[in-house]
Amino acid sequence: LIAAEQxxxxxxxxxxxxxxxxxxxxxxxxxxxxxxxxxxxVRRARHAVxxxxxxxxxxxxxxxxxxxxASRFISRDADGIHHRDGQDFKVGMFGGGAESLVxxxxxxxxxxxxxxxxxxxxxxxxxxxxxxxxxxxxxxAAVPDRAQTPTLYGVLGxxxxxxxxxxxxxxxxxxxxIDAVNVYNDDVADPARAGRP
Amino acid sequence: xxxxxxxxxxxxxxxxxxxxxxxxxxxxxSPRIASVHINGRAYVRDGQRYEIGLFGGGGxxxxxxxxxxxxxxxxxxxxxxxxxxxxxxxxxxxIAGNALFWTADAQDNRRGLALVWLGLVPMVxxxxxxxxxxxxxxxxVNIYNDALEGPIAPEAFAPSPxxxxxx
Numbered sequence: 001l002i003a004a005e006q007x008x009x010x011x012x013x014x015x016x017x018x019x020x021x022x023x024x025x026x027x028x029x030x031x032x033x034x035x036x037x038x039x040x041x042v043r044r045a046r047h048a049v050x051x052x053x054x055x056x057x058x059x060x061x062x063x064x065x066x067x068x069x070a071s072r073f074i075s076r077d078a079d080g081i082h083h084r085d086g087q088d089f090k091v092g093m094f095g096g097g098a099e100s101l102v103x104x105x106x107x108x109x110x111x112x113x114x115x116x117x118x119x120x121x122x123x124x125x126x127x128x129x130x131x132x133x134x135x136x137x138x139x140x141a142a143v144p145d146r147a148q149t150p151t152l153y154g155v156l157g158x159x160x161x162x163x164x165x166x167x168x169x170x171x172x173x174x175x176x177x178i179d180a181v182n183v184y185n186d187d188v189a190d191p192a193r194a195g196r197p
Numbered sequence: 198x199x200x201x202x203x204x205x206x207x208x209x210x211x212x213x214x215x216x217x218x219x220x221x222x223x224x225x226x227s228p229r230i231a232s233v234h235i236n237g238r239a240y241v242r243d244g245q246r247y248e249i250g251l252f253g254g255g256g257x258x259x260x261x262x263x264x265x266x267x268x269x270x271x272x273x274x275x276x277x278x279x280x281x282x283x284x285x286x287x288x289x290x291x292i293a294g295n296a297l298f299w300t301a302d303a304q305d306n307r308r309g310l311a312l313v314w315l316g317l318v319p320m321v322x323x324x325x326x327x328x329x330x331x332x333x334x335x336x337x338v339n340i341y342n343d344a345l346e347g348p349i350a351p352e353a354f355a356p357s358p359x360x361x362x363x364x
Contacts (some may be wrong), residue, residue, distance in 0.1 A: 047314075063332035068339045069350065073229065075342060078335040111222070157203075164210045171217035180234070180241035186225050189314040 072188050074101065074181045082181070091177065094120050098177060102184045111180035118173030126166025132159030223340050228257065228345055237331065240338065249334065253277035256334065261340045267351065269337035273330045280326030283319040291316030 070086030082101050089101040095116035101185040102108035104186040133156055140152030218235035227245035233239050238249040240259055245261040253274030260266035294312025301309055343349055 063329050064336070065332065065334040066339050069346065071343070071346060073342070075333070075339055076232075077339060078332040161210060162208075164214055168210075168214045168217040171235055173212065175218050175220045178220045178232055178235065182220065182222055182224040182231050185229065185231065186227070189227060189229075190225070194350045 057160030073185045076181070094123075095173075095177075098180070102180050105184050105187050107187060108180045108184040111176050111183055115173045115176035115180060118169050118176060122166050122169030122171075122173055124166070125169060126163050129159045129161070129166055132162055134159075206352060214242065229342050232338075251277065253330065253334075256337070259335050263341045263344050264339040266337040266344070268341065269333045273333035273337065276326045276330035276333065280323045280330055283323035283326065287316045287320030287323060289316070289317070294349065 063078065065078045068077060068083050070083075072085060074082055074089075075082045076082050082091060084101065088098055091098045091101065095112070098112045099109065102112055136152055136155035136159060139155050140148045143151045150179060219239070220233040224231040224233070224241050228243060230240050230242045233241050233246070240247045240249075242259060247255055249255050249259070252268070253276075256270035256273055257267055260270055291313050294309045294316055295313075296309070297312060298306050298309030340349055
């Protein structure tokens with residue numbers, strides 16, 4: 001009601017201006033379809049999503065994968081899935097399924113344990129390094145102005161170093177899984193070797 | 198002095214990272230091909246170590262005497278050359294774009310930015326080729342190993358059945 005009164009008062013006071021506006025509306029303005037105008041950060045986010053999608057599509061692009069024959073040897077196909085005795089074995093990010101892959105071979109199981117240990121420790125160290133890098137701006141802001149830049153870069157470098165150590169441990173773990181598979185295959189080829197320390 | 202110590206420390210860390218993926222167990226001498234590095238480019242056969250180069254070199258020797266595997270290795274090599282070339286082109290374009298961006302005036306840096314984005318296109322395309330080349334390499338190794346036990350079944354390349362409920 002108040003708004004209506006205000007409009008009424010404007011109409012009475014600004015009548016010549018409104019008439020001129022209506023004239024313009026009739027002749028000068030045309031009705032355009034609504035086109036959204038995005039903020040720069042939104043546009044950038046859309047570009048980032050598009051590039052991310054392109055990268056994901058690229059990395060998972062359909063390629064013919066040869067499925068190894070059912071064999072007592074362990075083989076790994078191009079999709080990263082292990083095969084043995086006609087069964088598929090998916091080894092998870094945290095090493096799940098690795099024991100069943102080399103089940104029955106104590107020598108290979110020893111390597112799998114090493115793989116899991118290094119993988120877990122490496123991942124934890126990597127995450128600590130990542131957290132240190134993420135915390136570097138806050139740590140830099142907490143010190144006096146003169147020490148801000150060296151502190152920021154120092155903490156950033158420390159975090160990067162810790163992350164590299166974590167990644168190296170994870171890589172060593174992955175290599176131990178390859179060892180486990182090779183040990184298993186060697187023991188299959190020569191059963192007399194299996195069980196030896 | 199501090200810079201030298203830092204550089205040496207960083208170089209040691211990166212070297213450690215590069216060495217970390219190498220397997221410690223030496224597979225026994227066997228006609229089967231065994232992988233010995235997590236990068237999927239180092240193999241052992243008959244007690245001999247084979248390294249596959251950045252452009253796919255060395256693959257033919259690894260799967261010698263197997264026609265199907267050799268054909269796949271040649272495909273792998275071609276794709277690696279394409280992938281590396283495209284990646285180099287994209288990287289060069291992006292570096293040029295960055296140089297243009299940081300040296301131009303604040304009002305006239307659109308050209309540099311456009312070049313940086315343009316450089317991403319061949320880099321994304323190279324990822325497709327790299328992925329496909331890796332598939333060919335691993336397929337060739339598996340075909341070689343399977344052929345040691347008998348002829349390859351023609352349906353081995355058939356796509357996997359869709360998951361239950363999938364289209």
